[in-house]
Structures are given as structure tokens and as C-alpha cells.
Amino acid sequence: MATMKIKKGDMVKVIAGKDKDKEGKVISINKKDNKVLVEGINMVTKHAKPSMQNQQGGILHQEAPIDLSNVMLLHNGKATRVGFKMDGDKKVRVAKATGEVID
Template identity: 75%
Template sequence: MSTMKIKKGDTVKVIAGKDKDKEGKVVAVDKKNGKVTVEKVNIITKHTKPSAANQNGGIIQMEAPIDASNVMYLHNGKATRIGFKVEDGKKVRVAKSTGEVIDK
């Protein structure tokens, strides 16, 4: 992917996969692999050994990354595509459905 249209902190809606129609905030973005991690979406169970951080080890649940193509940006409660536009010499993201600037 050349540019990621989704950024950390954006609210997104999952449009494909086992968690379809769930919404959440983006926790992390992996530009290299084109993946995003969304809170409370794509929960996996992981078995961990005892360590300094986790004394007991055991089974923990955590969010796993999902492909960025499987999420859409939520603008005013509706899923929309994102485009780019240059305003005042600065490149900003624009909601395709309304034409409003997302980045202030």
C-alpha cells in the first residue's frame, strides 16, 4: 500500500470477516503489512509463559491485526471512503460521502 488512509485513533467499522459490522477505535497501524489493530475486534486467545511482566502466565485475550481493506472510516456515524485533497499547501484527508475535511 502506498498510503494508509486509516490512522491511529480513527473510529472504524469492520466490513468483512468474522467481526463484520463491529465498530471500534484504531489502536495500532502497520503500514508495511497493510494491517490495523482495532480495539475489541478480532479477539484471539494466547497462551503465555510466566515472565517478569506476567508472573503467572496463562491464557490471555488480545486483539489481533486485521487487513486495512476490511475496515472503513466512520464519519458522522456512517462508513465512508477516504480521499486526499491539498488545502492551503497541506495534504488532508477528505470524506468521499460528504466532501468534508477529516484532518483539522
């Protein structure tokens, strides 16, 4: 499987959909479905029955996964595409807009 260009903890900008132009931090990534969970983005309403963990039950607001193709990595406050290059014997991510190493 190819290396993911976006990792958990990255700041991303939504480039398509109902939350277009919003920014948030990546909470988790699903490599199998190419989906990401972004903090505060794609909020959905979920109805929960009372349980041992949630005694009250009721209506919960939580993030839903968004397709990886609908987000772009933010580097120095600007959205950029991501490439890879070899830095010695280590593979590193590179911002296409500036050519700087991301991590």
C-alpha cells in the first residue's frame, strides 16, 4: 500500500463539500477506505440510547469521516500538495508549494 500523504495530527484545510475552506486537526485516518476524521469538520447528529457509558443518552454531535481527496495539508498557513523525497536514507514529506521538508 502506498504511503499516506497526510498523517494523524496534521493541520488540514477542506477543499470540497459543505465544510469547504474550514481548517482542523486530523484525529484519525482510515487507510482502507481513504477517509480522515478531522476535528470540528463534517459534524453529524447521532441519537444514542442510554447505556452504562452514557447514562443520559440523547442527541450527540460528532465528527464523521471525510474523503482524503477533499482535504489538503496546511504548511505555514498555506494549503499545499505533498510530495516525497529521499533525505539521505530516510523518506521525507515535502511541500510542493515551497519545496520545504514537512517533517
